[in-house]
Amino acid sequence: MNKSILMAATLLLTSSAAFAADFKQADNQWFKDGQATVKMLMGVQPITEKAKNIILLIADGNGIGTNYATRLYQGQQMGKLGSEHVLPQDALPHVAIVKTYNTNAQTPDSAGTGTAFHTGVKTKAGVLGVDETLARGDCSGVDAATVTNAVEFFSGIGKEIGVISTARLTHATPASAYAHSADRNWEADSYLPEGCGQKDIAVQLIDAMKSGSVDLALGGGRRNFIAKDAKDEEGKGGKRTDGKNLIEEAKAAGIQYIWDDKGFASADWSKPVLGLFESSHMKYEADRTGEPSLAEMTAAGINALKDSENGYFLTIEAGRVDHANHAGNAARVVTDGVAFADAIAKAVAMTDPEETLIVVTADHEHAIAFNGYCGRGSNVLGLCYDIDGAGTKHSDKPLTGKDGKPYTVMGYLNGPGSIIGEDGTGSRPDVTQEEATDIDYVQQSLIPLSSESHSGEDVAVYSRGPWSHLFDSTIEQNVIFHVMMHAATAE
Numbered sequence: 001m002n003k004s005i006l007m008a009a010t011l012l013l014t015s016s017a018a019f020a021a022d023f024k025q026a027d028n029q030w031f032k033d034g035q036a037t038v039k040m041l042m043g044v045q046p047i048t049e050k051a052k053n054i055i056l057l058i059a060d061g062n063g064i065g066t067n068y069a070t071r072l073y074q075g076q077q078m079g080k081l082g083s084e085h086v087l088p089q090d091a092l093p094h095v096a097i098v099k100t101y102n103t104n105a106q107t108p109d110s111a112g113t114g115t116a117f118h119t120g121v122k123t124k125a126g127v128l129g130v131d132e133t134l135a136r137g138d139c140s141g142v143d144a145a146t147v148t149n150a151v152e153f154f155s156g157i158g159k160e161i162g163v164i165s166t167a168r169l170t171h172a173t174p175a176s177a178y179a180h181s182a183d184r185n186w187e188a189d190s191y192l193p194e195g196c197g198q199k200d201i202a203v204q205l206i207d208a209m210k211s212g213s214v215d216l217a218l219g220g221g222r223r224n225f226i227a228k229d230a231k232d233e234e235g236k237g238g239k240r241t242d243g244k245n246l247i248e249e250a251k252a253a254g255i256q257y258i259w260d261d262k263g264f265a266s267a268d269w270s271k272p273v274l275g276l277f278e279s280s281h282m283k284y285e286a287d288r289t290g291e292p293s294l295a296e297m298t299a300a301g302i303n304a305l306k307d308s309e310n311g312y313f314l315t316i317e318a319g320r321v322d323h324a325n326h327a328g329n330a331a332r333v334v335t336d337g338v339a340f341a342d343a344i345a346k347a348v349a350m351t352d353p354e355e356t357l358i359v360v361t362a363d364h365e366h367a368i369a370f371n372g373y374c375g376r377g378s379n380v381l382g383l384c385y386d387i388d389g390a391g392t393k394h395s396d397k398p399l400t401g402k403d404g405k406p407y408t409v410m411g412y413l414n415g416p417g418s419i420i421g422e423d424g425t426g427s428r429p430d431v432t433q434e435e436a437t438d439i440d441y442v443q444q445s446l447i448p449l450s451s452e453s454h455s456g457e458d459v460a461v462y463s464r465g466p467w468s469h470l471f472d473s474t475i476e477q478n479v480i481f482h483v484m485m486h487a488a489t490a491e
């Protein structure tokens with residue numbers, strides 16, 4: 001920007017209202033809204049008090065593209081066209097773009113990315129709470145490569161800690177908050193290689209609860225806490241072969257155990273709580289019965305920890321946005337995306353921006369893509385309808401490819417919905433609006449993979465509260481931890 005343009009821009013900002021009257025479009029609603037936005041942004045003041053509480057909300061696999069799909073979906077569910085909708089995270093005042101790669105992976109995984117925002121260092125794909133000097137699977141090197149994680153740091157400065165996820169609590173993202181492991185898959189002892197002295201991830205969670213550093217843990221993954229020959233409350237077997245029942249161990253240490261929505265409703269939140277609501281991951285929001293929603297767990301977590309004298313650190317994962325993306329099933333992506341948005345709205349409503357830093361982000365994006373040129377209001381789960389040149393809402397004409405067949409708004413570059421068979425040949429199915437908008441519909445994709453892949457694209461971090469203005473520009477993912485650490489310790 002040259003100096004005179006910069007000066008003109010500054011003038012426009014300081015006296016834009018006076019200039020605006022001279023514009024032919026002065027009465028245009030877009031123009032007036034633009035003016036109002038500048039005015040609002042000029043009023044945003046940084047909060048530089050120490051953050052008493054920190055809430056980190058992560059939707060796994062919710063990059064900017066996936067977040068866009070959820071925005072359209074929630075807006076359309078509310079009767080809007082969609083694009084104009086503002087998600088609760090979109091409404092937060094400070095945003096940065098985040099580079100998600102792992103030290104050895106252009107396309108990252110959730111262990112490496114979780115370690116970045118839960119410890120402040122980037123590391124290799126597949127490892128938890130260790131630095132990049134450790135090779136994945138090298139059991140003997142874990143101690144030497146161990147780094148301090150969020151649970152250790154925040155409990156060390158006197159904060160109470162909650163870990164919440166709709167995935168297994170031992171899964172990569174939640175585990176990166178409290179565990180150190182040479183492999184994310186070592187969730188129970190039976191997964192550890194022969195002779196490996198490292199503690200499995202479930203044991204590490206129970207150790208953290210017994211020592212009082214984790215006060216509340218809500219999620220899925222019961223199977224990793226009980227023996228192979230045991231049966232849980234829903235008749236499902238465990239994964240442990242060391243004879244331990246970690247749930248009984250937790251109970252003996254005075255930790256309350258709950259496993260369904262009834263126990264959730266009647267729990268005594270003044271005591272430490274371990275909630276394991278499924279044998280594996282919790283249900284997708286679209287299929288949820290008998291277990292709390294992410295927003296309900298978020299509210300319970302805030303209520304349980306809010307009277308803590310030194311504040312709290314709460315890490316909350318919408319774990320299944322990622323799984324639905326892997327399945328190429330956009331309908332469950334966006335319904336879990338809305339469940340995440342509801343949890344954010346809860347956290348925003350229940351906390352004071354002067355004392356609570358809210359950080360909303362994703363660990364990585366997926367190989368998700370959006371077709372064009374769809375008219376406004378084309379159902380994000382359905383067909384791409386042509387633009388109406390004379391109006392606002394789309395026309396009633398679905399756009400077609402050169403094969404004469406319609407296509408959907410959303411698709412994937414790879415995954416189980418591939419139009420190419422294992423023999424290398426194939427053609428696009430002729431999809432109808434009714435088929436495409438079914439909850440079980442798998443979006444068309446190009447490259448055949450049994451599980452759709454992550455991508456290395458950027459994600460966003462959205463934030464409100466003390467020091468949230470430090471989220472600015474394009475940052476490395478590990479910087480997220482440093483902003484939280486600064487906010488919690490600023491004098």
Ligand SMILES: [Zn+2]
Pocket residue numbers: 061110322323326454
């Ligand atoms: Zn994933």
